[in-house]
Amino acid sequence: MKYVFGPIPSRRLGRSLGIDPIPLKTCNWNCVYCQLGRTSELTNERRDYFPPDEIIAEVRTALQSYDVGEIDWLTFAGSGEPTLHASLGRIIAELKEATNVPIAVITNGSLLYLPEVRAALMPADAVLPTLDAGSERLYQRIDRPAPELTFARLMDGLIAFRKEFQGHFWLEVVLIQGLNDTAEALSDLADAVRRIAPDQVHINLPIRPPAVSSVEVPDDESVQRACDALGRVAEVVCPTAVSIQVAGHHDLGEAICEMVRRHPMSREDLCGSLCEVEPEVLDRLLQHLTASGQVRELVRHDKRFWASADSRYAGVETTT
Numbered sequence: 001m002k003y004v005f006g007p008i009p010s011r012r013l014g015r016s017l018g019i020d021p022i023p024l025k026t027c028n029w030n031c032v033y034c035q036l037g038r039t040s041e042l043t044n045e046r047r048d049y050f051p052p053d054e055i056i057a058e059v060r061t062a063l064q065s066y067d068v069g070e071i072d073w074l075t076f077a078g079s080g081e082p083t084l085h086a087s088l089g090r091i092i093a094e095l096k097e098a099t100n101v102p103i104a105v106i107t108n109g110s111l112l113y114l115p116e117v118r119a120a121l122m123p124a125d126a127v128l129p130t131l132d133a134g135s136e137r138l139y140q141r142i143d144r145p146a147p148e149l150t151f152a153r154l155m156d157g158l159i160a161f162r163k164e165f166q167g168h169f170w171l172e173v174v175l176i177q178g179l180n181d182t183a184e185a186l187s188d189l190a191d192a193v194r195r196i197a198p199d200q201v202h203i204n205l206p207i208r209p210p211a212v213s214s215v216e217v218p219d220d221e222s223v224q225r226a227c228d229a230l231g232r233v234a235e236v237v238c239p240t241a242v243s244i245q246v247a248g249h250h251d252l253g254e255a256i257c258e259m260v261r262r263h264p265m266s267r268e269d270l271c272g273s274l275c276e277v278e279p280e281v282l283d284r285l286l287q288h289l290t291a292s293g294q295v296r297e298l299v300r301h302d303k304r305f306w307a308s309a310d311s312r313y314a315g316v317e318t319t320t
């Protein structure tokens with residue numbers, strides 16, 4: 001499958017079948033914590049990166065493999081910012097006609113200031129935009145957006161969409177030690193959250209390999225401080241372990257490559273997901289996939305991870 005991945009277990013979305021409409025890693029942000037590595041194409045151009053009919057056909061085919069109730073959500077996410085796909089609205093609308101499975105869109109929310117992007121997301125059942133900062137300075141430092149994307153535009157879009165959208169509106173904050181977990185940053189963030197008034201705020205932690213190696217997970221005290229500052233709508237949602245579905249792939253190596261392209265996995269993640277495979281066999285396969293340039297190995301937070309061979313992580317890059 002080229003566009004469909006998973007299903008991925010998630011605390012927020014249950015068993016979620018992923019739809020990835022954007023090439024790796026095409027985004028209008030270049031977040032310091034991005035688990036996919038650095039943005040290779042920083043662009044604000046909305047266009048059909050892949051043919052919409054191909055995406056719709058593949059999702060329809062994938063859905064036929066599951067019984068009713070086996071998939072809780074169809075979720076747009078993956079290798080870049082999904083709202084950059086110019087036909088996203090048409091894809092969502094056609095999938096709504098084709099299935100009763102609810103549709104979620106994980107987006108950075110930066111293009112919601114555009115009426116056409118708000119209209120595209122309107123038929124979705126849940127939209128999960130990101131808000132990592134409550135000020136222009138931290139927005140630029142953490143999310144590193146394309147030049148025309150200001151913090152004022154981000155806020156205007158989030159507030160406008162919130163007023164119009166009838167579905168679930170859940171904001172995601174990625175909390176980073178020393179950046180947005182300070183008292184001042186949390187106070188600004190809390191002000192911004194109050195202005196947007198989301199249904200929920202999900203606090204996430206950068207536990208997978210970040211694009212910038214100096215990004216650190218905040219301690220428990222900071223996480224608690226963030227929960228207190230952001231109010232009763234806030235809760236911590238650490239990413240759940242990703243599992244690999246071998247069915248639908250030619251072999252185990254292909255299944256691993258497909259999954260780590262969207263979700264870098266540690267050896268522990270891989271062993272947990274593939275418990276029927278002997279650890280020695282898995283190690284030999286990872287060695288082979290790495291040596292043949294199909295995946296890449298990297299070390300973050302003293303842990304070994306495997307990611308897409310095309311991903312770019314900076315070992316010496318800093319957040320300042």
Ligand code: SF4
Pocket residue numbers: 027028029030031033034035036039079080081108
């Ligand atoms: S985390 Fe999301 S928004 Fe940020 S750079 Fe990565 S893909 Fe883009």
